[in-house]
Amino acid sequence: MIEVERVDYVRVPVTDMDEADRFYGELLGLRRSPSSPGDDWVEYEAGNVTLAVMTPHTHEYEFEALPPSTIALRVADVAAAKATLEAAGLEVGELWDSGVCKGAGVSDPAGNRILLHRRYAAYPDGRMP
Numbered sequence: 001m002i003e004v005e006r007v008d009y010v011r012v013p014v015t016d017m018d019e020a021d022r023f024y025g026e027l028l029g030l031r032r033s034p035s036s037p038g039d040d041w042v043e044y045e046a047g048n049v050t051l052a053v054m055t056p057h058t059h060e061y062e063f064e065a066l067p068p069s070t071i072a073l074r075v076a077d078v079a080a081a082k083a084t085l086e087a088a089g090l091e092v093g094e095l096w097d098s099g100v101c102k103g104a105g106v107s108d109p110a111g112n113r114i115l116l117h118r119r120y121a122a123y124p125d126g127r128m129p
Contacts, residue, residue, distance in 0.1 A: 009043065009050040010071060012112055013063050017042065019109035020053045027088055028073070046073060069105060069115040078102045081116045092116075 014020040017039060024030050030044035030051065037043075040058040044051045051071070056063045075081040082092045082104045093105040101119040108114055119129040 007049050009052040012051050012053045012066065012071070012108075013056045013061070014053050014108065014110040014112070015055070015063055016109060017053070017055060023108045024051065024053055027085060027090070063110070065111040066113070068113040071112070072103070072115040072117040075116050075118055078104055078116050078118050082106075085116075 012020075021032075021042065024044045025032050028044075030046050033043040033045055033050065035043065041052060041054040044053060079095055079102075082095055085092050085106055090106055095102060095104045100121040101117060103115050103117045106114050106116065122128050
């Protein structure tokens with residue numbers, strides 16, 4: 001058995017680093033890691049995981065957006081986050097409520113679908129999120 005220690009990062013392909021920085025850094029408010037290796041690979045700290053935003057063409061990959069809602073970002077208030085992004089000119093999907101959690105989808109400038117998410121119901125063992 002390997003015994004994985006943690007997820008170090010999730011690679012997010014983008015086409016324009018300036019637009020990505022505005023989206024991930026300014027609009028979502030993620031802290032840019034000072035240890036990011038370069039201008040074509042920028043790491044943003046999102047609590048328990050790092051988003052490594054990178055330009056595939058500089059790393060010998062073809063660009064392909066992530067499958068829908070590969071990344072779910074927990075926010076304190078999905079409706080408020082939706083309103084903030086819409087005020088910044090982004091199109092955000094309808095707010096939904098599954099009876100366990102709330103969410104709304106948005107695309108980053110490269111077309112990656114990001115899910116704004118908040119679980120509010122207890123887990124089956126009674127723990128609260």
